[in-house]
Amino acid sequence: MTKSRHPQFLQLGLSRREVGGLALGAATIAAFIGSKGASAQAANSLNLAMIGEPQTLDPMASTADLPSLIMMHVYESLYTFDQKLNARPMLAVEMPKVSADGLTYDIDIRKGVKLHSGRDLDVEDVIASLKRWIEMTPRGKSVGAALVSIDAKGTHGLTIKLKSPVPALVTHMALPSGYAAIMAKESIATPLVNYIGTGPYRFKERKPDQFVILTRFDGYSARSEAPDGYAGKREAKVAELRFIPVPNANTRVEGAIAGQYHFADQLPVEAFRRVTDSGSAKPILMMPYGFPYLVTNTKQGLFADKKIRQAFQLALNEGEMLGAAxxxxxxxxxTPAHFPQSSPFHSMAGEKVYNKADAAGAKKLLAEAKYDGTPVRILNSKQYEFHHAMALVMAENLKAAGFKTQLDVVDWATLVQRRADPALYEVYITHSSFYPEPMLSPPQLGAGAPGWWDSPAKNAAISAFNAESDPVKRGALWAKVQEVVYDEVPYIRVGEFAALCAGSMRLTGYVPMPMPAFWNVSLG
Amino acid sequence: MFAALARRLAGMLIVMFIVATMVFFLTRLAPGDPAALMLGEQASLADVAELRKTYGLDQPVIVQYALWLKELLRGNLGQSIFLQRPVIVAIAERAEPTFFLALLSILVATAIGVPAGIASAVWRGRASDQAVSGGAMLAASIPSFWLGLIFIQFFAVRLGWFPVAGYGPPGASFAERLYHLMLPASVLGIVNSALITRFTRASMLDVLNEDYVRTARAKGLSEARVILRHGLGNALVPIITVVGLTAALLVGGAIVTETVFGLPGIGNLVVSAVLRRDYPVIQGALIVIAGIYVLINFSIDVMYTLVDPRVKY
Known part of the structure; x- marks a missing residue:
């Protein structure tokens, strides 16, 4: 039997059925192209391109930022931060009443606050959550070391008793990273399965590597004060938040410009011009977002000698390093200051040795220390390009001062492992988000962190600082700690850097904060 | 033949055992600590040690291997450290985008490569042949991530015809999900078409000079029928091999393309797992990929017997 053939396709030997199939396929493709992915965007939802998949959705299971960034929309804490990073009440009625000796905190909890399960929040939920935080998180454990008891006081009050003052207690509880999230006591489990908090959004669905969806919680009990940073009134103006992992930075940039994402987190600074010129998205800068720092190995090897660490510090040109990065x-x-001018902890202590690029001074110190030419092993990772760019400049600074250097470039996972071994490096490069309280970062200010800084001067300065509750006196005491840091060089804070994000032109109400928050945000 | 196939199956099992062993030890040879990465920058060394204990990472490697192998023989690929779910579930969740990306890519690659290779062979030495050969060389040389970014720029950002990335919004229909794959599938299809073009050309050149092709022409058959039935029909064995191996590689996860297009596939899963040193996921995913590869190779061998009766086992 001879197949019937479409005249135009005779030469290709295609049948009518084949031609029809091709036409249908083309029409289907055209229909999709015509829709331009319109269905990809629900009318009242925000597509938020994040840097990756969250390690977990349990905000206490990791101190990484991503789990907390997402879940702070679901879980609230007793305290939070305003735009100037001052602690403010959230689930607490007001700031705690602290006894004169700094050992007793009385906290009242707001009444009528609904949990996502529909039940009212009470003190049992708060105590169970705080106990979990103390057991699970590094910051909670540091509080737990000084804890005597947490007791209920009626249905909406509690008393925290300490054996020694923890002046940063409220800040610890306010921080949205590895944070003291308040959850329904019946949902508490490890691993956490049901995410029941009090936030303006409730957990709906997670598809790993695709999205985490939060939806508006209609029963949300907002504070009455005006919004200010994370503090004050929170309102879920958009019905749905979709946190989408987009690990490739260029894809986040293009997705924001194309309008597929309403917000794209942490973009490379090179994208600033492209986003600005696009006309369809706007750049959002958060300054300061964080600080790079160089941790020295004070325990073993070349840098166990303080004088050599001082030479290392004097040789560096931090401005040039930041420029390269x-x-x-x-x-x-x-800036040599570890805190901005608006902070009670602002101090210029250390300006005499910061950003000097003083090769001659460094050489003199090296001669005094009888430096034998052992190479400085600079452990760094290209996974954060700015780390590696700083390492290259640092190596040149050190060579100019007479150091021998060795760049050990590894992936981040390897660096995290190797920095725990004092035999493997003199200095490693890392970074931290900016925190308003000195004792929160870097961890070298505490005990046992890589670098193993431990000295009488450190212990005296930190103990005095930690024993003081008065904010003004703490400011002066921090200046002493900063002096010791610049003198003993357990780490060098290179400076401050901004985070670049992109937002849709339709995005309104977004306030740049260290961790992006999307309550009070709407699509114009 | 069945005895031969049984021998092949036994060989496959041995290959899988060797792969499993190599995967385990190579993964452990790489430095890095999943516990430290999981807990984050602020965690103390004591916290990290505690978590390592929880996941049995504090035990000697040989003990870890024995325990893992025991579970593997029971069909248990283990539990992901980061995703907090069984590895097999994590892989299953990501199988669909990877499978359909591979399928669409191979369709695009074959749709480009086979006709181009035939045309190149039929018009050997002419301008069209040189154009096809040059195009194939170009396609083979282009890095897929670069072509992906160019396609995103042009088709997604400038023309707005396709989404930039992702696998569709929550609740997306099957058609919508496929629509999200069109751009990455085109990129992979173009890049992978080069090899198919060159194999098709070479294979067609061999058969077009055969006596039976001359006989077919002498019988008065149309040129299309001579080329497609008598030429292509006999040139299929090497083409099937290269299409099959390309498909096997793509099913294993088009790692770079999945990352550029933000696709939640197996390639993306492996990359994330490697960066986080999520050992159970790396091991499980690589074993599944190796299994697919071995199975596709086996299928190709079986297909040889179907397209060429001279092939016997």
Whole structure:
């Protein structure tokens, strides 16, 4: 039997059925292209491109930022931060009443706050959550070391008793990283399965590597004060938040410009111009977002000698390092101060040795220390390109001062393992988000962190600082700690850097904060 | 033949055992600590040690291997450290985008490669042949991530025809999910078409000079029928091999393309797992990929007997 053939396709030997199939396929493709993915965007939802998949959705199971960034929309804490990073009440009625000796905290909890399960929040939920936080998280454990008891006081009050003052207690509880999330006591389990909090959004669905969806919680009990940073009134103006892992930074940039994402987190600074010129998305800068720092190995090897660490510090040109890492000055600031001028902890202690690039001075110190030419092993990772860019400049600074250097470039997972072994490096490069309280970061200010800084001067300065509750006196005491840091060089805070994000032109109400928050945000 | 196939199956099992052993030890040879990465920057060394104990990472490697192998023989690929779910579930969740990306890519690659290779062979030495050969060389040389970014720029950002990335919004229909695969599948299809083009050309050149092709022409058959039935029909064995191996590689996860297009596939899973040193996921995913590869190779061998009766086992 001869197949019937479409005249135009005779030469290709295609049948009518084959031609029809091709036409149908083409029409289907055209229909999809015509829709331009319109269905990909629900009318009242925000597509938020994140840097990756969260390690977990339990905000106490990791101190990484991503789990907390997402889940702070679901779980609230007793305290939080305003835009100037001052602690403010959230689930607590007001700031705690602290006894004169700093050992007793009385906290009242707001009444009528609904959990996502529909039940009212009470003190039992708060105590169970705080106990879990103390058991599970590094910050909670540091509080737990000084804890005597947490007791209920009626249905909506509690008393925390300490054996020694913890002046940063409220800040610890306010921080949205490895944080003291308040959850329904019946949902508490490890691993956490049911995510029942009090936030303006409730957990709906997680598809690993695709999305985490939060939906508006209609029963949300908002504070009455005006919004201020994370503090004050929170309102879920958009019905649905979709946190989408997009590990490739260029894809986040293009997705924001194309309108597929309403917000794209942590973009490379090179994308600033492209986003600005696009006309369809706007750049969002958060400054300071964080600080890179160089941790020295004070325990073993070359850098166990304080004088050599001082030579290392004096040799560095931090401004040049930041320039290589971040390019334009709007993305970084070279400053010896560890805290901004608005902070009670602002101090310029250390300015005599910071950003000096003093090769001659460093050489002199090396001669005094009888430096034998052992190479400085600089452990760094290209996984954070700015780390490696700083390492290259640092190596040149050190060579100019007479050091021998060795760049040990590894992936981040290897660096995290190797930094725990004092035999493997002199200095490693890392970074931290900016925190308003000195004792929160870097961990070298505490005990047992890589670098193993431990000295009488450190212990005296930190003990005095930690024993003081008065904020003004703490400011002066921090200046002493900062002095010791610049003198003993357990780490070098290179400076500050900004985070670049992109937002849709339709995005309104977004306030740049260290961790992006999307309550009070709407699509214009 | 069945005895031969049984021998092949036994060989496959031995290959899988060797793969499993190599995967385990190579994974452990790489430095890195999943516990430290899981807990984050602020965790103390004591916390890290505690978590290592929880996942049995504090035990000697040989003990870990024995325990893992025992579970593997029971069909248990283990539990992901980061995803907090069984590895097999994590892989199953990501199988669909990877499978359909591979399928669409191989369709695109074959749709480009086979006709181009035939045309190149039929018009050997002419301008069209040189154009096809040059195009194939270009396609083979282009890095897929670069072509992906160019396609995103042009088709997604400038023209707005396709989404930039992802596998569709929550609740997306099957058609919508496929629509999200069109751009990455085109990229992979173009890149992978090069090898198919060159194999098709070479294979067609061999058969077009055969006596039976000359006989077919002498019988007065149309040129299309001569080329497609008598030429392509006999040139299929090497083409099937290269299409099959390309498919096997793609089913294993088009790692770079999945990352650029933000696709939640097996390639993306493996990359994340390697960066986080999520050992159970790396091991489980690589074993599944190796299994698929071995199975596809086996299927190709079986297909030889179907397309060429001269092939016997």
């Amino acid at each position: 971040f390019g334009d000055e709007k993305f970084y600031r070279a």
